[in-house]
Amino acid sequence: METSNQTMNTIQEALEDFKAGKFVIVVDDEDRENEGDFIIAAEKITPEKVNFMLQHGRGVLCCPLPEQRCAELDLMHQVSTNTSMLGTPFTVTVDKLEGCTTGVSAHDRAATILALSDPASRPETFGRPGHINPLYARQRGVLQRAGHTEAAVDLCRLCGMREAAALIEIMNEDGTMARLPQLEKVAEEYDLKLISIKDLIAFRLEKGEGLEDGSSRQQDGLQPIGSTLIERGETVTLPTMYGTFMLTPFRDLTTGLEHIALTKGTWQEDEPVLCRVHSSCATGDIFGSLRCECGEQLHKAMQKIEAEGKGIIVYMNQEGRGIGLMNKIRAYKLQENGEDTVEANVHLGFRPDERDYGVGAQILREMGARKLRLMTNNPVKRVGLESYGIEIVDNLPIEIAPNPYNLNYMRTKKEKMNHNLKLV
Numbered sequence: 398m399e400t401s402n403q404t405m406n407t408i409q410e411a412l413e414d415f416k417a418g419k420f421v422i423v424v425d426d427e428d429r430e431n432e433g434d435f436i437i438a439a440e441k442i443t444p445e446k447v448n449f450m451l452q453h454g455r456g457v458l459c460c461p462l463p464e465q466r467c468a469e470l471d472l473m474h475q476v477s478t479n480t481s482m483l484g485t486p487f488t489v490t491v492d493k494l495e496g497c498t499t500g501v502s503a504h505d506r507a508a509t510i511l512a513l514s515d516p517a518s519r520p521e522t523f524g525r526p527g528h529i530n531p532l533y534a535r536q537r538g539v540l541q542r543a544g545h546t547e548a549a550v551d552l553c554r555l556c557g558m559r560e561a562a563a564l565i566e567i568m569n570e571d572g573t574m575a576r577l578p579q580l581e582k583v584a585e586e587y588d589l590k591l592i593s594i595k596d597l598i599a600f601r602l603e604k605g606e607g608l609e610d611g612s613s614r615q616q617d618g619l620q621p622i623g624s625t626l627i628e629r630g631e632t633v634t635l636p637t638m639y640g641t642f643m644l645t646p647f648r649d650l651t652t653g654l655e656h657i658a659l660t661k662g663t664w665q666e667d668e669p670v671l672c673r674v675h676s677s678c679a680t681g682d683i684f685g686s687l688r689c690e691c692g693e694q695l696h697k698a699m700q701k702i703e704a705e706g707k708g709i710i711v712y713m714n715q716e717g718r719g720i721g722l723m724n725k726i727r728a729y730k731l732q733e734n735g736e737d738t739v740e741a742n743v744h745l746g747f748r749p750d751e752r753d754y755g756v757g758a759q760i761l762r763e764m765g766a767r768k769l770r771l772m773t774n775n776p777v778k779r780v781g782l783e784s785y786g787i788e789i790v791d792n793l794p795i796e797i798a799p800n801p802y803n804l805n806y807m808r809t810k811k812e813k814m815n816h817n818l819k820l821v
Contacts, residue, residue: 404591406590406592407596411552411592414590415437415552416557419437420435420449421552422435422436422567422580423552423594424591424593424594425548425593432574432575433566434545434567435450435567436564437562438514438553438556438559438561438562439460439510439553439561439563442563443507445503447503447506450563451503455565455566457565458506458528458530459530459532459546460563461564462532462533463533463560464534466560466561470520472489473489475490486532487532490526490529491529492529493522493524494521499528500527500529513531515559516559535651538550538554538601539755540601540602541651542755543781544594551597594784598785598786626650626759627759628647632644637699639703640700640702640703641661642702643659643660643661644657645657647760647763656711656714656760658760659711667767668768670769671708671709671769672708672770673702673708673795674757674761674771675711676691676718677716679716679722681695688802688803690797690799690803695710695712697795698710701772709764713757718750719747720751724747727741728744737806738810739813758785762786768788768790769788769789770790771789771792771793772794773795774818777815779792796817796819796820
């Protein structure tokens with residue numbers, strides 16, 4: 398999906414409309430849902446606006462809220478194991494009790510959305526189940542999860558409004574999902590601003606760098622919402638069997654997980670840097686497991702950077718494509734019983750790939766690497782980093798020949814996850 402600035406409004410333009418109570422159309426990347434949503438601040442909702450969303454959006458009417466507010470209102474996750482394709486963060490559905498009837502009318506739905514945005518509301522304000530779908534937004538917004546849910550709450554925060562929004566997916570009249578060409582026509586027809594989540598991420602990063610006190614945002618009328626996800630540690634020399642590197646640890650302030658930047662040499666800010674973003678694999682990286690190619694990829698990347706004399710490896714603490722070591726081994730057991738790696742993850746209640754590239758992108762920016770020659774076979778990794786404002790100048794394959802123990806695993810990566818693997 399093309400999301401060029403020629404078709405998009407600026408984030409600042411959208412914020413002005415959003416604060417005035419108008420809808421904004423927000424589109425995400427083609428590698429995710431590839432769709433657009435009507436989004437409005439919950440405190441600005443009316444029955445007429447609910448009716449507009451239902452008539453012209455036609456999707457599922459939802460109310461994104463911060464995770465903490467969901468907990469305060471006792472809005473539990475809709476299911477204990479979320480197996481939806483993109484992990485859509487639904488809570489139990491609700492209706493406002495007082496002043497409503499069935500909960501389904503535009504009046505009742507507007508009343509429920511307004512109540513969800515009201516700081517005076519309590520768990521007993523709502524009946525369960527109902528006709529509004531609250532969604533829990535991740536704490537750090539689009540810098541943590543590049544979804545419409547987080548974008549909606551971020552727009553509220555940037556405008557200094559209550560942290561609650563209403564959104565609905567936009568469908569065409571024939572029931573298909575509206576893509577960018579159709580969304581442009583909708584925006585023009587109803588005089589609405591059209592923005593992308595990718596641009597919102599870039600906007601937050603640009604406004605938030607080194608400004609934890611929020612001073613810059615307050616000068617331009619925006620509110621501080623905290624754009625730094627990471628804490629940087631000390632840098633030390635690390636001699637290895639592949640060469641001498643510099644090691645800098647980072648801590649994710651949201652999860653507490655610790656990651657590593659392994660660097661060699663120096664570069665200019667606009668210089669494309671040889672880079673590998675590598676997810677931790679204890680079995681492959683440490684023990685030399687033949688069930689995957691992770692360890693060999695890591696060491697090959699180190700050798701390539703050593704040969705070039707400069708580059709960076711971001712070593713992310715995201716075992717098992719983000720599901721953790723215990724679940725990774727559970728997935729291994731399912732694979733021994735005949736499931737492939739994708740089927741095993743889904744069987745356990747996860748998406749095929751649960752990795753978060755937002756923190757990795759911030760580490761790269763902190764290390765002055767904003768243009769990359771990225772060593773990867775995974776097209777999703779490229780899109781994931783680009784969504785966070787990292788420019789991929791070149792995509793360099795880093796393929797390892799399969800062996801009898803990982804051939805099925807590699808074939809699944811090629812056939813089901815679209816990895817570029819010519820040797821499989």
